[in-house]
Amino acid sequence: MLYLTLFLLICGWATLEFASPYAIIIPPPGHQYPIPYFQENTFEPFDLQTFDNLRIKGYYRAPEQGKPKAIIIFVHGIGGKKEHFMGSAEMLAQEGFAALVFDGRAHGKSEGKYCTYGFKEKRDIQTLVKWIRQREPTAKIGIWGNSLGGAIALQALAIEPGLSFGIVQSTFADLEQIVFDYQNRMFRGFGSRQLSNKALRKAGVIAGFDPQQVKPLAAAAHIQQAVLVAHGDQDANISVEYGKSIYQALPSSQKELVIVPGADHFNLFDKGGASLNQRFIDFLQKQCRR
Numbered sequence: 001m002l003y004l005t006l007f008l009l010i011c012g013w014a015t016l017e018f019a020s021p022y023a024i025i026i027p028p029p030g031h032q033y034p035i036p037y038f039q040e041n042t043f044e045p046f047d048l049q050t051f052d053n054l055r056i057k058g059y060y061r062a063p064e065q066g067k068p069k070a071i072i073i074f075v076h077g078i079g080g081k082k083e084h085f086m087g088s089a090e091m092l093a094q095e096g097f098a099a100l101v102f103d104g105r106a107h108g109k110s111e112g113k114y115c116t117y118g119f120k121e122k123r124d125i126q127t128l129v130k131w132i133r134q135r136e137p138t139a140k141i142g143i144w145g146n147s148l149g150g151a152i153a154l155q156a157l158a159i160e161p162g163l164s165f166g167i168v169q170s171t172f173a174d175l176e177q178i179v180f181d182y183q184n185r186m187f188r189g190f191g192s193r194q195l196s197n198k199a200l201r202k203a204g205v206i207a208g209f210d211p212q213q214v215k216p217l218a219a220a221a222h223i224q225q226a227v228l229v230a231h232g233d234q235d236a237n238i239s240v241e242y243g244k245s246i247y248q249a250l251p252s253s254q255k256e257l258v259i260v261p262g263a264d265h266f267n268l269f270d271k272g273g274a275s276l277n278q279r280f281i282d283f284l285q286k287q288c289r290r
Contacts, residue, residue: 166226
């Protein structure tokens with residue numbers, strides 16, 4: 001029994017010491033969200049090079065008619081991929097908007113080994129903005145991010161003046177806090193802040209980024225653009241309180257907060273229904289009139 005106990009302790013220590021940092025920065029397969037129907041021939045593929053020489057792959061969806069009212073950059077969550085937003089891009093095309101859907105670094109068909117939670121990804125957004133500007137010099141550009149994508153969107157809005165507005169959906173406020181939250185939930189309330197911080201520091205060294213600088217809540221304090229923040233009040237993955245704190249931190253006078261009753265992290269639109277969908281469309285239309 002003693003040997004078994006020692007063996008289990010050693011295995012547990014090894015997991016925390018060596019595996020946990022990689023679990024933070026290597027994207028999981030993710031939930032198998034259904035891929036909405038879309039007409040592939042209406043999407044134009046693109047391939048861009050990031051500041052650190054990775055290839056980012058995505059698609060551009062033009063509006064059904066005429067010039068775009070605005071161009072929306074969709075940013076998926078961890079373990080997600082561009083196809084999950086293609087249905088939304090189709091919907092916006094009917095409303096006169098263009099859209100970019102892309103695989104984030106280390107996701108889908110894009111290159112890269114590690115996710116850095118916005119530290120490097122915010123600069124990838126700047127690459128996309130530059131590409132859009134070459135194509136549509138005068139178009140307004142917005143960003144719409146879900147979960148991890150929302151954190152990236154906030155960090156990008158804080159540094160990229162080419163982004164005129166944003167939608168931030170179900171995202172976290174601070175990387176160190178959310179890593180602890182996930183660990184604490186995994187260990188059923190017996191998480192250790194010391195261990196989660198240690199794993200995150202090692203993850204930063206491996207992936208070449210500073211986790212202490214990944215603070216979407218702090219980024220929100222520098223955002224003057226219009227932002228809609230949406231969150232489900234039953235989100236067990238990322239607390240609705242983080243969404244509320246982000247909304248409060250935004251200095252913009254053009255901000256909106258939508259709390260969806262009964263919604264968890266994965267069913268915001270199922271619970272919000274047509275009224276939530278219309279709320280998002282109305283927000284986007286409003287930005288085009290400003």
